[in-house]
Amino acid sequence: MKLVYVFDAYCGWSHGFSGTLREVVSRHPGLATEVVSGGLFTGQRRVPIREFGYVQGANAQIAELTGAEFGDAYERLIADGSFVMDSDAAALGVAALRQMAPDRAAELATAVQDAFYVDGRSLSDAATYRTVAQTAGLDADAVVAAFEAPGTQAAAHADFRRAAELGVTGFPTLLAVDGDSVTPLAYGRATADEVDERLAAH
Structure with a gap:
């Protein structure tokens, strides 16, 4: 299983999620984290x-x-x-x-x-x-x-x-991806504790 973080660098809500992301990553050093740019301001x-x-x-x-x-x-x-x-x-x-x-x-x-x-x-x-x-x-x-x-x-x-x-329509979105299984952990905003609870339930 790995974390997949879909964000846009020009998205204010993604900036707001940065603290949570850093905390989640530091709590789970064994989990790989893939970062994907979503493309909010294109065309x-x-x-x-x-x-x-x-x-x-x-x-x-x-x-x-x-x-x-x-x-x-x-x-x-x-x-x-x-x-x-x-x-x-x-x-x-x-x-x-x-x-x-x-x-x-x-x-x-x-x-x-x-x-x-x-x-x-x-x-x-x-x-x-x-x-x-x-x-x-x-x-x-x-x-x-x-x-x-x-x-x-x-x-x-x-x-x-x-x-x-991945079906992501808004940023930021944090997912747990395990093979073909994709579980949403956060959308828009969440605390590290909320993400941990969802991870544990996964």
């Missing part, structure tokens, strides 16, 4: 953030319910409403980092979310992944090269297909 949904009028209100609610931090640098980044959240680029970055350290995928996914929501860094910028890699003690040049490599695009799109095959 026609790749538009300036001002077109999503609910962002600030939703973020306030996420912070209140989960304790997640939304940094001043992030607020400045989105202040004029022109910033475009591109989940294709974010999925590329997650795939590039995951390639370097697959066993640390959950930790790196939450670090990518912190880079955007706390540090106000664009997830379309290779320099963001250089910084995340350096902080994580990974080969930053190799991560940037992977981010820019044509083959990584295939890995990102394979993630989107995987999310669809």
Whole structure:
């Protein structure tokens, strides 16, 4: 059995779930955790953030319910409403980092979310992944090269297909996958204790 975490790096509720994910992973060191990018803002949904009028209100609610931090640098980044959240680029970055350290995928996914929501860094910028890699003690040049490599695009799109095959329609979703058996552990938000209870019942 393994955990499968389907999220989008540009999803505020996924950012809110980061603390729970880190806690669940630390409690179950023997369980492999697969991280899948869901592709929230792709195609026609790749538009300036001002077109999503609910962002600030939703973020306030996420912070209140989960304790997640939304940094001043992030607020400045989105202040004029022109910033475009591109989940294709974010999925590329997650795939590039995951390639370097697959066993640390959950930790790196939450670090990518912190880079955007706390540090106000664009997830379309290779320099963001250089910084995340350096902080994580990974080969930053190799991560940037992977981010820019044509083959990584295939890995990102394979993630989107995987999310669809798992039947995931919203983010974040945490699943227990055992062969063909898929058990939902969390959708949207949950505490580590709630996830543990569902895991034990599984």
